[in-house]
Amino acid sequence: MSTPPPPGPEQPQGPQGQYPAPPPQDPHAQAPHPRDPYAQSPYPQGAYPPGAYPPAPYGAWNPYPHPPRPAHNGVAIAALVLGVLCFLPAVGLVLGLVALRQIKKRGERGRGMAIAGVALSTLGLVLWALAIPTGVASEVWEGFKEGAAEETLSVKKGQCFDSPGGSLEGETYDLDIVDCDGEHDGEAFATVTVPDGSYPGDDRLTGIAEDKCYALQGDYAMDVWAVPDHVDVYYLTPTRQSWRLGDREITCVFGNTDGKGTLTGSLRNDATTLDADQLAYLESVRDLDAVLDREPEAYAEDDLDANTAWAAEVRDAVAAQSEALRAHTWTGDAEQPVAALVEELRTARGHWAKAATAGGPDAFYEHYDAGYAFYDGARTIDVREALGLDTSPPEYDYDGGEDSGGDLDV
Template sequence: MEPTQPPQQPSSPQGAPQQQGWPAPGPYTSPGGPYAAGPYGVPPGMPAPYGQPRRTTNGLAIGSLVSGIVCCLPPLGLILGLIALPQIRKRDQAGKGLAIAGIVLSVVSCLLLVLGLVTGGIGAAVHGFKEGVDEASRTKSPFELRTGQCFGDDGKLKDEYATDVEIVDCAKPHDGEVTGTFKLTGYDKWPGESELDGVAEKRCDTINSAYALDTWGVPVDVSVYYYMPSSQSWRLGDRTVICAFASGEGSFSGSVRSDASTLTADQEHFLKTVNPIETVGFREPEDDPDEDFAANKAWAGEMLAAIGSARAGLGEHYWPGASTAPVAALGKQLDAAAKQWRRLAGAADADAYWEAYDTAWDTLPEDLGAKARTGLGLTDTPPVHDGASSSA
């Protein structure tokens, strides 16, 4: 018998699974299977819901809107909006509404800007803003004041406490000028206003005297003033006293400062030498010798010491130019005055004191060297104070 061949299996349709041999690749390994065809298992040609980039908003449209809102940039907002619209159409971007809003706001702002320029409203607004900023920068707490600053407090110098003051150019009218500061020490608790007032007055008097050596340059109605801590600020650690020259009657113009920072060496030496005579003279006791002889005699001794010290100070210094002769003449006058004040300081009783009193004042130069001051370039007109001594 001829060998017979096994009957052939009918061919299966193309792509059908095979009955013999290796099994067909599964769905997750087939190189042409549906799950390997596209991103995230989506066949080619189908939309990719998660892989497609989002639609962006045009940045110029956003800039147009912001510039249109900001009143000082309306032309920029208009330009950005006009550029943004064609870009949005070409790139299929979002932001058309933003661009249109920016254009509209920019046009309105431009019209308002032009109107403001024509009417002058913008200039007035800018000027008013500048004035407001300047005023705010000048407004300080009294305890922020610094030595040499002049200030105004809107007529509140007589108030118990001031909350703010305005810094003013010293060349312009002002209420006060700061002469210095000091810290209160030696108190474990709030000592009371009366106690602090006494300390502040004494210390500020010394500070003011050193700040304005040319006392004749200080207006008559200007006197010692100070800001001191309140009981409330004391609890917060405030211990600072601000000393000043201030006018209780009105404002004054020009700085009263005359110390080492503004004076020549000759001017400073002259004032430091002669000023103690004036200072002691103002401390004459209120009670006359018949009521308090001891106090008056002690004061006369202080005046004698001040006169003698001034005479020695003038003699040991070289005085240049136009000041030489008048300073020498002042020295001779002080020599004569010293003899009479020695007699007054040595009076045995009130009657003897009265006998020497007028002569002592008469021999003391009333102007304390006005010609010498002229030669030195100092204020040469003495101020007239209420309640001056009998020699004035």
């Protein structure tokens, strides 16, 4: 009687219904490593001992992943940032305390950041409390206002710039400084400081800008002949908002007459760019021009006294120009043409003297025209050519140019 084998995987039977005996074991053979997938197994392929399971394939995902980690608390992050920057320390302290409560209730991360934010904000509050009695806080605030105002009005005398909108009209909050050699929207030629106090209003600032900027353009561009006809005067004025930050400057600007065109090259010709001879001549011309610009609006037929009084001022200005030209020592080829101009000025002075004593409008205008004949004449062009100045007389706007120019609020 044979004894059946123990329960297990089905084994092939021998010719007589007996189970084959297991193969003889090599006493020197090493048992396969239990975890070696390539080791020889005593069981057929695909069969495993009772209670065993096939190994997981290489690279298979774990069917039981770790639970996700809790997220960082956003309020704690904000508290830490405010604490590090020492900006609004009271707000940083409140946010840190709120973050600690939220973290405890929700199980979020970020407790360390919240504690650091509370500590740094508390330190910031202590520093501010110590700074206020000593005036440090006031100095910080004044520095902030000055920096904000400087950022608002970011163009200085002699600088060229582009307006972000490409226009010199309306409002702007930033100007891009560019090289004057290339194309640009405007060139700053003067600044005017407005007295401190309450905001004077847009109309008042515009009136100050018009009076000051048109008067100051000759100090920056002394040779009016060198200013192209398509150039006009604009101005940057403070806004109500920038006034609160300490902005008290009006900036006078050269720009294109159409407000959106461009300029090329600097218009500056003053003591920083002119030689001694050029400067002496242009200074004498500027003084005379200042008097000629004060010509009365009323015609001699309507107000003879005002016109004759003005003619007397012109007479004295022509005499002063002649004296200034004679007193200067001219170099190079300028001496002879200047002497010829001085002689012409002597003749012009005689006509202005007669215009100043004219008994009627007809006599006034007779000497008025003769006195003006030298102005921008051949002798003037000869002097300019010898000095290396512009020799193309400008086109004068006898309508007053009231519709030209404009303002740009900053």
